[in-house]
Amino acid sequence: MNYKNKAFSRYKIRLIFFVLIFLLLMISFNNVIAQNDFPTDDQVNAIAKELYCPVCENIPLDVCPTQACAQWRALIKEKMTAGWTKDEIKQYFVEQYGDRVLAQPPARGLNWLVYIMPPVVFVGGIVVVYLNLKKIKKSSEKVIQDSNINNDKYLKEIEEALNVLNKKEDLS
Amino acid sequence: MLPNLGYGSLVITLIVSIYAIVSAVIGERKNLYKYVESARLALLLTFPLLTLTVISIVILLVNQNYEVQYVYNVTSSTMPLYLKVTALWGGQAGSLVFWAWLMAAFGTAVTLRKWDRDLDLLPWVIIVSSVTLVFFLIMIIAFENPFIRFWTLPSGGELVAMFAPAGSQLIHPFDGRGLNPLLRHPGMIIHPPMLYLGFVSFVIPYAFGMAALITGRKDDRWIRLTRRWTLVAWMFLSIGLILGSRWAYDVLGWGGYWAWDPVENAAFMPWLSGTAFLHSVMIQEKRGLFKRWNMILVIFTYSLVIFGTFLTRSGVLSSVHAFAQSAIGPMFFIFIGLSFIISLAFLIKRWDELRSEGIMTSLLSRESLFLINNLLFIGILVVVFWGTVYPLISELFTGQKVTVGPPFYNSTTGPLFVGLLLLMGIAPLSAWGHSTWKTLGKALWIPAIGSLILLVVLLVSGVRSIGALIGLTVASLAAFVTIYEFWRGMKARHKRSGENYLVALWKLTVRNRRRYGGYVIHLSVVFMAIGIIGIELxxxxxxxxxAPGESLSLAGYTVTFKNLAEFDVADGRNVARAVLSVSKNGKDLGELYPRRDFYYDSQQPMTIPGVRSTVEDDLYIILVNWEQISSMGATFKVFHNPLINWLWYGGFLLVVGSFIAAWPDPEKEIELVPSRILRKETGKLVSKP
Amino acid sequence: MENSHTDEPKNQKKLPRWVIIAAFAVLLGFLTLMGWGLRNAQQGPVQVGQKVPAFELTTFDGEKIKTDDLIGKVIVVNFWASWCKPCEQEAAELEDAWRYYKDSGEVVFLGVDYVDTETEAMRYLEKFEITYPNGPDLRTAISQIFRISGVPETYIIDKNGKLASRKIGPFVTIGEITSMIDSALNQ
Structure with a gap:
């Protein structure tokens, strides 16, 4: 029992040893792959697309041709290799270079105005239009009968011609 | 002494236009026709005078007179002739002269028309056009004179001045600095004049609107008189915007056509309010509604034109397109302030008189749908305006610079654009005055079935993007409705008069140009929507x-790098040009040549993509980087842009539609009113009871 | 139809005063904003003689330098970046100037690295053997204080915290730098 146990544990140690070596190899092998393939240009660009560099105003980082932007893309690559996530990288850029690197202002403080203002004005517009349309309802029943007068004469001609036509087609 | 000639005629134009203002004011105050007539003739003079100025500049540019600062700044000896001529609008000073010249041309054109019925509007139209012209002339003469030259003083110092300082000599630089390479593109040669044409011709409807507002005329004469102007202005602005996008697509080399850049927005905003105006004037013509709203819209449009020009030229907002900073900013600011305040003041003064003559009668009537259309256009305008201005607000209150970029605009304006497309499908079928669900449904069901079939086809073919499904279905509804309308009209004519279908279609369109021209424009918008949905989604x-021989693949295309060469070109460029062979599913499709041009005179690089265009998609390749010495490997960025060409096709169709809609009908224009002769005899401008 | 005409005057009330006031207020607010933006765009960098607001530079080594603590000394603020070719022209001269004044203790050099990446910046500092404190322009705060229009730009602040002189573009000779600093020292 004892012996058996000992043999087993020796076997076990050996196994663990081999597994460890194998794992180490795997890891280093993986690292080699990572250095070649990860991150690809496309992966870098996917993040760069959402960033704006102050050197080229209003052009996303992934397509900006300046040297400064090329360096920024290299920085993204560096951080990705170090295992940073997209949000971490973006946060790093904000801390380094300010809010202007983001494609839209972060929703906090005064910046809420960016997002609130358009809907508020639009709702205001809807209210104005609604008030105008409400006037209709009051009078529409009475007016609806004779409101054709202003209609396009030509359109009416066509409508009439079409009606005649449709009737003929129905008959035949 | 060409510079002196050009400058002299600038100064004379200024004096003449100031005279026009004064004379028109006197004529209006004293109700005397002869003063107004004198003002009109003065305004007529401005065009030939400014033409002299423009010709002087062009000759200086073509003759390479580099002693003139403007010529030195925008041309160089390596530039071809057509670029030297178009360098007229390549810089700040020249483009301001060009602006003023167009303003004079339009002012002239407008005063040449028959004024019989509308003499009371004439003095104010002259005043508004001349004031705008005077403002631009002062800016040119005081701050941005294109004729100033380089001089050496006897003391040895150098300076730029209009006239020779005592004892000084002209300096003749050997060569100029050359036009910004970004601007050396066919699109960039036509794009600015189109935009300016659009901008300047919107001044005319505004002038008429203000004239109506000031004189207190309540009828819709000003709208009828300027209908065609508005349409033409709108067309030029549209062409300008589309060419600008095309230029960005071809030259800026980032695979897109529109970046929501402040300067792009500056040109887009007057287009939005102008488009709303174009629709809403029809309600006033047909139903006498929305008089105030139309005034507001025309004032908005003019203000946005001036504001846009201000944004581009003052350096308030930074942008790739911006002109170099100059002293005209404060001047512009004062002009903007005054014109905004004066317009608003008159609007408020006449507010009560401008009430609607009719009343809206139905929720589904054409006018209600137009009202919603206006709401959507103004909604988009607010979003664009806010996004453009917000970075300034942020900097003012928090000291923090921010970017308001495409994600903001796309998510906020996207639904509004879809709403507009939907209206485009419904509104043409609704009647003025009133429509009911029943009448509307009767007309709508055939096109609607077409759209549903398309939706099913899209779903079956594997399209899963919600945005694309909604967008394409709604766009197709608008297209089917428009085609259906043509079909109905054509069929009716055919049955009634026995004309063959083509003749029927032709006569239908010709007899009712405005309506069917409008429909063609609607179709063009559908085309553009398809292109935009394609590239955006x-x-x-x-x-x-x-490395050479290796390839990249994208969307079924395989791009193989063959070789790369770097060489100098005679016009002052260093070119790095890659040769790539393109194939799709094993079939050879020829070669593409993305390149990088480096301009020695301005020390600027340019990335020119290699593009293969078809109806269904574009393959767009940019040369990003390469090995300088060995040219053994290069980095390429490949874009696959589906359907993008539909955007440009739509642009062509838009021009066709605008021409159909704006083509004058000769028989309607002639109105024999003898009042003019009468007025000439009495000498009174307006016969007041 | 007859109904609508009699209804109309009731619907179309006179424009209330508050609407008029609001309209003008919005317009004036907008104009103020534009005017302010224009002033900012036109005023250019900090003017000579103006008080320079205090700022803090965190160097690449993590040291924090506050200009408040440096009152009584002449501060040379140099904006640069590793991607900036003209900056390389003046890098050696700036370092020489720093070594010249270093021992006097009256002059402080601060290098502000504008929109740059740390790796490249460190390589640049190493290449030109720069020893004076350098740090990134975090959130572009410092460049916004000076309203720089590009790199390189150099600002010399006198002992009282006012701007003594500025240089847009690179220095060509060391004499140019020392004469500017000397005149700030002698004030």
Whole structure:
């Protein structure tokens, strides 16, 4: 029992040893792959697309041709290799270079105005239009009968011609 | 002494236009026709005078007179002739002269028309046009004189001045600095004049609107008189915007056509309010509604034109397109302030008189749908305006610079644009005055079935993007409705008069140009919507570094790098040009040549993509980087832009539609009113009871 | 139809005063904003003689330098970046000037690295053997204080915290730098 146990544990140690070596190899092998393939240009660009560099105003980082932007893309690559996530990288850029690197202002403080203002004005517009349309309802029943007068004469001609036509087609 | 001639005629134009203002004011105050007539003739003079100025500049540019600062700044000896001529609008000073010249041309054109019925409007139209012209002339003469030259003083110092300082000599630089290479593109040669044409011709409807507002005329004469102007202005602005997008697509080399850049927005905003105006004037013509709203819209449009020009030229907002900073900013600011305040003041003064003559009668009537259309256009305008201005607000209150970029605009304006497309499908079928669900449904069901079939086809073919499904279905509804309308009219004519279908279609369109021209424009918008949906929602891209013989693949295309060469070209460029062979599913499709041009005179690089265009998609390749010495490997960025060409097709169709809609009908224009002769005899401008 | 005409005057009330006031207020607010933006765009960098607001530079080594603590000394603020070719022209001269004044203790050099990446910046500092404190322009705060229009730009602040002189573009000779600093020292 004892012996058996000992043999087993020796076997076990050996196994663990081999597994460890194998794992180490795997890891280093993986690292080699990572250095070649990860991150690809496309992966870098996917993040760069959402960033704006102050050197080229209003052009996303992934397509900006300046040297400064090329360096920024290299920085993204560096951080990705170090295992940073997209949000971490973006946060790093904000801390380094300010809010202007983001494609839209972060929703906090005064910046809420960016997002609130358009809907508020639009709702205001809807209210104005609604008030105008409400006037209709009051009078529409009475007016609806004779409101054709202003209609396009030509359109009416066509409508009439079409009606005649449709009737003929129905008959035949 | 060409510079002196050009400058002299600038100064004379200024004096003449100031005279026009004064004379028109006197004529209006004293109700005397002869003063107004004198003002009109003065305004007529401005065009030939400014033409002299423009010709002087062009000759200086073509003759390479580099002693003139403007010529030195925008041309160089390596530039071809057509670029030297178009360098007229390549810089700040020249483009201001060009602006003023167009303003004079339009002012002239407008005063040449028959004024019989509308003499009371004439003095104010002259005043508004001349004031705008005077403002631009003062800016040119005081701050941006294109004729100033380089001089050496006897003391040895150098300076730029209009006239020779005592004892000084002209300096003749050997060569100029050359036009910004970004601007050396066919699109950039036509794009600014189109935009300016659009901008300047919107001044005319505004002048008429203000004239009506000031004189207190309540009828819709000003709208009828300027209908065609508005349409033409709108067309030029549209062409300008489309060419600008095309230029960005071809030259800026970032695979897109529109970046929501402040300067792009500056040109887009008057287009939005102008488009709303174009629709809403029809309600006033047909139903006498929305008089105030139309005034507001025309004032908005003019203000946005001036504001846009201000944004581009003052350096308030930074942008790739912006002109170099100059002293005209404060001047512009004062002009903007005054014109805004004066317009608003008159609007408020006449507010009560401008009430609607009719009343809206039905929720589904054409006018209600137009009202919603206006709401959507103004909604988009507010979003664009806010996004453009917000970075300034942020900097003012928090000291923090921010970017308001495409994600903001796309998510906020996207639904509004879809709403507009939907209206485009419904509104043409609704009647003025009233429509009911029943009448509307009767007309709508055939096109609607067409759209539903398309939706099913899209779903079956594997399209899963919600945005694309909604967008394409709604766009197709608008297209089917428009085609259906043509079909109905054509069929009716055919049955009634026995004309064959083509003749029927032709006569239908010719007899009712405004309506069917409008429909053609609607169709063009559908085309553009398809292009935009294609590139916005289905664009794919990949980037990679490849050695000769290696390839990248994207969307079924395989791009193989053959070789790369670097060489100098006679016109002052260093070119790095890659040769790539393209194949799709094993079939050879020829070669593409993305390149990088480096301009020695301005020390600026340019990335010119290699593009293969078809109806269904574009393959768009940019040369990102390469090995300088060995040219063994290069990095390429490949974009696949589905359907993008529909955007440009739509642009062509838009021009066709605008021409149909704006083509004058000769028989209607002639109105024999003898009042003019009468007025000439009495000498009174307006016969007041 | 007859109904609508009699209804109309009731619907179309006179424009209330508050609407008029609001309209003008919005317009004036907008004009103020534009005017302010224009002033900012036109005023250019900090003017000579103006008080320079205090700022803090965190160097690449993590040291924090506050200009408040440096009152009584002449501060040379140099904006640069590793991607900036003209900056390389003046890098050696700036370092020489720093070594010249270093021991006097009256002059402080601060290098502000504008929109740059740390790796490249460190390589640049190493290449030109720069020893005076350098740090990134975090959130572009410092460049916004000076309203720089590009790199390189150099600002010399006198002992009282006012701007003594500025240089847009690179220095060509060391004499140019020392004469500017000397005149600030002698004030």
């Amino acid at each position: 289905f664009q794919t891209e990949t980037q990679g570094r490849i």
